[in-house]
Amino acid sequence: MHRFLSRWAALVCALGLAPLAGAAEAPPAGHFFGNPGFTKPRLSPSGTHLAVLASDEAHRQRLIVVDLNDFSLKAAAEFRDGDVGAFSWLSDERLLFTSADSQAAQGDQRYAPGLFAANRDGTAFRQLASSRGKPFITVGGPSSLLPWHTFMLDQDGAQDGPEVYVANHLVENLSADREQELLLLNTKTGKAKPFDAPSGMRWWMLDQQGQPRLAVSRRDGQTMMHYRDPASGAWREIARHASYTGAGQGFQPLAFGPDGTLYVASSEKTGYAAVHTYDIAAGKLGERPLLNVQGYDFMGHLVFGGGKLLGARFLADGEGTEWFDAGMKAVQAEIDQRLPRTVNLVTPPVRAQTPWVLVTSYSDRQPQVHLVYNTRTRDLKRIGDSHAAIKPAQMAAQDVVRYKARDGLEIPALLTLPAGKDKNLPLVVLVHGGPYVRGTRWGWEAEAQFLASRGYAVLQPEFRGSAGYGGAHLRAGWKQWGLAMQDDIADGAKWAAAQGYAAPRRVCVAGASYGGYATLMGLVNDPELFRCGVAWAGVTDLELLYKGHWRFDSDMSADFKQYGMRDLIGDPERDAERFAATSPLRQAARVTRPLLLAHGGADLRVPLVHGTRFRDAVKATNKDVEWVEYEQEGHGWYLPRNRIDFWTRVEAFLNRHIGPQP
Structure with missing residues (x-):
């Protein structure tokens, strides 16, 4: 595993940035504290396209899609008086996203972000949930929209069609701990239907097929985890713990594997949170951890692709990856050889149909730089920088x-x-x-x-x-x-x-x-x-x-x-x-x-x-x-x-x- 001690970091990141000649004045504050220019790149499920938020001349964030066949660019979504906020791929063709306003302070942001969908070429745009207060665009009339308190989930769905699960937050005060009703939304028709599940849920986890499989409720200082049997559809409680001290049968659910295995993070065995499988029928952890980050609690997520678990992204001193898959280990080694002075986070597509993988490189002196790497031709192409004005030699x-x-x-x-x-x-x-x-x-x-x-x-x-x-x-x-x-x-x-x-x-x-x-x-x-x-x-x-x-x-x-x-x-x-x-x-x-x-x-x-x-x-x-x-x-x-x-x-x-x- 990586140890991110930085004395080995050279003055210049090996990404084509030349050192400055002689002493230079300190960079202006705006270079440090301006909004990033290029953020949140995500490969489409097949890896044929890359979506990213990029700033335009007016410093508004647009949703841009890069065709990795010819590296042509297309604006999938933009707002004249706002920014694209969060987004996710619904399929190789379609994206779901919210609005934001990077030019309004928090006290002026009295609007919900709304919910929108569009094809990757910008066609078939549709507003799905209303924005609270000033709307951006309304297609189909306000009466056809979901309420303003409808939000994206913090995870991907099936990514194989226009439908996606979204959460209707049932409490007016969105800052409070609130119940969420799950809705299955068709992003082309705008029609949504409630998902049949117990009330009182605060969070949901989808499985690899994009179906709700686990939910979390909270009451009287206790957090309860509920599991849905995929065959019968029945829900049952499988664990509970004290919400804030962790006392009890506690673990953090991480993901379901393609075969239905539940992966969790738990500190029960060693006092440090490690990645385990969880036997739902027996109600207990697997005997041996799948990943134990020595001296640290596991914080991160699992990486899946090609229908199997490939590795785990984790935080030790810094962020890195442990690959379980031999092929991804080899890809990581090739990229690290090309970029020897940075930590290189490699993300493959979920259902790869191309040889492209996403690479995010960083060091103590280098803000994140995003690239794509072709595992077949070994081409490494730089897509964009989070803070292009920062010169590593000055850091x-x-x-x-x-x-x-x-x-x-x-x-x-x-x-x-x-x-x-x-x-x-x-x-x-x-x-x-x-x-x-x-x-x-x-x-x-x-x-x-x-x-x-x-x-x-x-x-x-x-x-x-x-x-x-x-x-x-x-x-x-x-x-x-x-x-x-x-x-x-x-x-x-x-x-x-x-x-x-x-x-x-x-x-x-x-x-x-x-x-x-x-x-x-x-x-x-x-x-x-x-x-x-x-x-x-x-x-x-x-x-x-x-x-x-x-x-x-x-x-x-x-x-x-x-x-x-x-x-x-x-x-x-x-x-x-x-x-x-x-x-x-x-x-x-x-x-x-x-x-x-x-x-x-x-x-x-x-x-x-x-x-x-x-x-x-x-x-x-x-x-x-x-x-x-x-x-x-x-x-x-x-x-x-x-x-x-x-x-x-x-x-x-x-x-x-x-x-x-x-």
């Missing part, structure tokens, strides 16, 4: 490191160092949100690379509570907001200074959401270590997470508030004393270091009141506080102009307080 090397926290727990982290520099640097400790998620992966990433291009070292710790590093690492972070989780972040900064990477008196802490909370608590707990902080969309009061505010409602579900938050964060009554000690709002007078504070006015996850209350409290005793509000942004910055504005402010703020020059 920084990124290493996977591990350090010991004060109690001995090993903490994984990514360390990005400016090109040609590795000692006595100003350091930004960049803390991920969540917090109970995987925060980082090896590979080019805009925020860390932007800071490194400005002369800063960047440390991104996977503190306890981060997912993906085994159950023990995850559970060690429960109820540790502001405590051991916070210590892990401080210990990372101290480790970087002890190793000589960081100048001890030039360290800043930064992050969004939970990372914003950790930034503020870092300034509360360790003012001698962290000389400044940058917090955006940050939680400032633990009690407010539970109680909310009469003017600002959070989109966190009632189920999570009742059953998840009490286990993961704490109980606001029993833990009231701890909440007071670890809420930045209650400790605002202790924040004496310079602070850049930002929030979105339309944030539904951590509402604006978190930011304004803390701003008012901290400004009473700290005059070096900069406040930024992006009125129509939500939980993070959606618009490129706001991302560019914010990170330009961050650059100026850091330069004033820890600067690249002492």
Whole structure:
């Protein structure tokens, strides 16, 4: 398997990019924070065509289809005043897609994305579900459309005709945990019929024939998995577990194989999630894992083709593939020989009729580049770049490191160092949100690379509570907001200074959401270590997470508030004393270091009141506080102009307080 340690990565990716002559000025912020120009390439089921989202002159995303016989291009879909959003192949001839608006902030996006279909040459266009609010195009009249709360599934169907299963979400508040009714939709006639299934389902899994086979429901903090027998059509519960702690007979369903085998990810055997088969009749895992990613939980998906399981795409330090099929192993080896300085993700078509496979190449310095490779002629053709303006020679090397926290727990982290520099640097400790998620992966990433291009070292710790590093690492972070989780972040900064990477008196802490909370608590707990902080969309009061505010409602579900938050964060009554000690709002007078504070006015996850209350409290005793509000942004910055504005402010703020020059 790949280990994605990046010291081997050369200055230039072997994809025809020439090195720059001499020193160059730092790339502008827009090169990092603009929307990608070429994204989401997908082969048609037979591999004869490739669909992709590509930006036009007006920076709108169009759905383009490449004919791999002659590499001619055809626009399958575009909107005059919007973008194509998600899409999937219904067959080699037809595509399903949604609309989007990349030029409106989250607070202005009050419309559902609608549902549309068209042939790959742009003909037989049909709107299938209404957009909420301003429509783009309506074909056949609004009365013939499915309701605005009809959405694509997050998986492919049979891909052999115009019919597809879609989900009708039965709750008005789409941010809440909601029930889904499954509909079988004919994308040529627009007619849909309900699928006969139990009510209360929140998620569905289709089998390799595109038929509903597994469904998930949730009630009273429990998640139940239901299996549909393909012969009788009868549904029965096959497993259940605690929704947020995983306690019980828990596993993550991954896919059904062509022969009906259910593949799952489970940590029952080793404490790390591994890929297993699941015996539905016996209700138990296969004895031996099919794939165990050493030191990591399996996060990824299975790759099928030609009627069999070919391999698994997984996330370790970075993303890679383990092939079970000898033919695909050989293809991977050939491509890696041609592209030796990148990680190359190879995706074959589901029912190959051509020798073309899709290749996505990346490294720590190279944003994703998409190519196609002909396994017969060995032709390798570059199709497009996600961030064409980025020059790998100007980017920084990124290493996977591990350090010991004060109690001995090993903490994984990514360390990005400016090109040609590795000692006595100003350091930004960049803390991920969540917090109970995987925060980082090896590979080019805009925020860390932007800071490194400005002369800063960047440390991104996977503190306890981060997912993906085994159950023990995850559970060690429960109820540790502001405590051991916070210590892990401080210990990372101290480790970087002890190793000589960081100048001890030039360290800043930064992050969004939970990372914003950790930034503020870092300034509360360790003012001698962290000389400044940058917090955006940050939680400032633990009690407010539970109680909310009469003017600002959070989109966190009632189920999570009742059953998840009490286990993961704490109980606001029993833990009231701890909440007071670890809420930045209650400790605002202790924040004496310079602070850049930002929030979105339309944030539904951590509402604006978190930011304004803390701003008012901290400004009473700290005059070096900069406040930024992006009125129509939500939980993070959606618009490129706001991302560019914010990170330009961050650059100026850091330069004033820890600067690249002492």
